[in-house]
Amino acid sequence: MSTLENKKADAPYHHGDLQRALVDAAAQLVADCGPAAVSLREVARIVGVSHNAPYRHFPTREALLAAVAAHGFEMLFEGMSKLTNESDPAKSLAACGRGYIDFALEHRGIYQLMFSDEIQKGSHPALHAVAERAFESLERKIAALSPQVPTVLATLTVWALMHGIAHLILDNQLKRHVDDPSYRRLIDTANRILVAGLINASAEPIDSSEVICI
Amino acid sequence: MSTLENKKADAPYHHGDLQRALVDAAAQLVADCGPAAVSLREVARIVGVSHNAPYRHFPTREALLAAVAAHGFEMLFEGMSKLTNESDPAKSLAACGRGYIDFALEHRGIYQLMFSDEIQKGSHPALHAVAERAFESLERKIAALSPQVPTVLATLTVWALMHGIAHLILDNQLKRHVDDPSYRRLIDTANRILVAGLINASAEPIDSSEVICI
């Protein structure tokens, strides 16, 4: 009954909030079956609308997927913000790392979409902005932990490590090495190595030839 | 002239080594236009064969892509092996890291394919085997550097960091933070943090509640 079936029964010509409904349906589809399973026609079918209706709101398939990804970035950012309040930067960083991986595990499909090459993040300024805020919040923690290392590079290193773990998990690359389905011990080890590295890393390369080579 | 044009002119019913030719053409297509651009029909067109001929050699599109990916894994493994001969494990590790990123940058499309979710690595034992060899070679270096940390977890951390950097680069996530197109300074910083972390990380979590939480 209720909204959905009424819509089918009444079949009003105008949907009311089709744009929102399309993004919701696509997000659900991404969550259930992965980004590859999303077709505009299937989404339209789910919402109960003609196969071309989505084009009134999204110029292309990629645009719809980008909207779903933007939603994902906001969720991720909100989750990370809540974990940022600890006073100890090392603990705060570790909590962020766990939160990042947890998000990737819980929202597998959307996470894959967010970092998929199907989406050109450059052309979607909303994504850009959210990512930038998250990055800056991370930068402050890193700077506190590791003032001797250039903050941007250290932050990118931390981000890359989290990102790499998430990717390896989602690609099922770890199942043959790690039993724990929550990957707690791996994440904890990675965090320990990371924090120890940030604190103890030298400010500049030991051997400058290493940087210049090639 | 020669082989290719002769084949078009003579148009022999049987290609001779179609399987090989299909993989080569697909690899070229992946390298030039990315994994998404690969369609069986396009590959067949390039090789000069009917749209259904590939199905005699590959049951599905994914199977052809998996063959291309396997080729990529072998290339990557060969490259890493050459960088493994240094005596100093820290330098050897750093060289491996650079080699890994260089491969991803040089063979962008194939690297994306290798770690794409379009391919189920589990169902292709050849991939499995190559990846396993590479992992074990890495493990030996890590164990030398960081005997106090469980080797598998430390190795996974290292791999994840390399993987994460490669992904961020290929997704163009770094362009707004890093100018250097070779990313030498970033990679060097990541390596310094990593080595310092591996050497200085404590053996077990400082606070066991961190591991159990959630």
Place this chain on the structure above:
DNA sequence: CAGTGAAGTTGACAGTAACAACATAAGAAA
């Protein structure tokens, strides 16, 4: 109350993966 423009619909086209039925050629069996 006409009429304008946004939102949704129907129809079409080109491209795709995959299946089925058929054609060809190369080698084994007679």
Place this chain on the structure above:
DNA sequence: TTTCTTATGTTGTTACTGTCAACTTCACTG
């Protein structure tokens, strides 16, 4: 030699996709 078998390619078809174009509906504005 001649026939049979089988792997390899081909043609044809189905069902699906994204996207364009032209049509319809309807809410709101002057």
